[in-house]
Amino acid sequence: MSIDVAPAAPARPRLRQWDLLLIVTGAPYSSDLLTTALRLAQAVLRRGGSVRIWACGYTTMVTQTPLGEVKPPNLQHPERPYPSMPTVVRQLLAGFPGRVGWIGCTACSGERGATHHIEEVRLRSPARFAATIAQSGRTVFIGGA
Amino acid sequence: MTGAEFLLVESQGAWSGPMAERFLDDGAALARAGQRVWVLLVQDGVTAALPGAGSGVDRLAAAGATVWVDDFSLAQRALPADRVVPGAAVVDMDTVAGRLLGDGVRVVWH
Numbered sequence: 296m297s298i299d300v301a302p303a304a305p306a307r308p309r310l311r312q313w314d315l316l317l318i319v320t321g322a323p324y325s326s327d328l329l330t331t332a333l334r335l336a337q338a339v340l341r342r343g344g345s346v347r348i349w350a351c352g353y354t355t356m357v358t359q360t361p362l363g364e365v366k367p368p369n370l371q372h373p374e375r376p377y378p379s380m381p382t383v384v385r386q387l388l389a390g391f392p393g394r395v396g397w398i399g400c401t402a403c404s405g406e407r408g409a410t411h412h413i414e415e416v417r418l419r420s421p422a423r424f425a426a427t428i429a430q431s432g433r434t435v436f437i438g439g440a
Numbered sequence: 441m442t443g444a445e446f447l448l449v450e451s452q453g454a455w456s457g458p459m460a461e462r463f464l465d466d467g468a469a470l471a472r473a474g475q476r477v478w479v480l481l482v483q484d485g486v487t488a489a490l491p492g493a494g495s496g497v498d499r500l501a502a503a504g505a506t507v508w509v510d511d512f513s514l515a516q517r518a519l520p521a522d523r524v525v526p527g528a529a530v531v532d533m534d535t536v537a538g539r540l541l542g543d544g545v546r547v548v549w550h
Contacts, residue, residue, distance in 0.1 A: 314541060315540070315541070326451075326483060326484075327483050327513070327516065328451065328483065331451065331482055331483055331510075331513075334512065334533045335533055335536065335537060335540070337533075338532075338533040338534045338536065338537035339537045339540070339541065341534065341537075342534070342537055342538065342541065344537070344541055433540065433541075433545070433547065435540075435547045435549055436549060437549050
């Protein structure tokens with residue numbers, strides 16, 4: 296009797312590992328949650344680490360192109376431009392090239408009509424959530440549903 | 441289970457409900473069980489470290505946990521850093537990042 300043995304599957308390429316994955320789900324303007332998450336990301340980057348931010352839920356709203364490059368004028372300082380959230384994200388990504396990534400959840404974006412993101416945002420299906428976590432040395436889930 | 445390290449992050453104030461206080465007690469319970477515990481109070485969570493806010497920070501300190509208070513969150517709320525209770529220390533986010541990246545540290549955010 297012989298037993299057929301399936302050929303060994305080809306070795307999968309080793310995926311890059313990131314030091315930290317921040318999954319941020321909260322509504323961005325209801326508290327300083329997103330500010331805290333960005334401060335933590337910056338601190339990790341300043342220490343030489345690498346960070347991915349998975350924007351989920353209402354956090355997907357902050358990288359939309361219709362928000363423009365600056366916020367509406369502050370009436371107390373109308374001459375001073377304040378960067379919009381897409382600009383803040385863009386500056387973060389440009390400031391630490393190759394060590395920070397911003398992922399937008401496709402389902403959360405679609406549900407909220409937030410479908411026009413800045414080009415730096417990598418869109419991912421929630422089906423890749425577990426794979427993204429597996430690529431991270433540490434995952435921190437921040438915010439509510 | 442011994443030897444684990446936990447970084448617990450409390451971001452909510454006592455008025456958000458009873459869970460903030462219970463979260464601090466979870467940290468105290470872990471510390472009493474022999475784990476190394478750091479608790480970071482951030483955003484509205486910094487109010488737990490003010491005098492008269494409750495005894496959560498005292499219970500954490502008594503259990504052997506380290507309690508940190510985010511300097512930026514204090515400043516944003518016009519709360520002087522020298523007002524925090526003696527059982528807590530004011531830190532910056534770079535200090536938190538260093539702890540977070542430590543080997544084997546488990547992070548829980550509330």
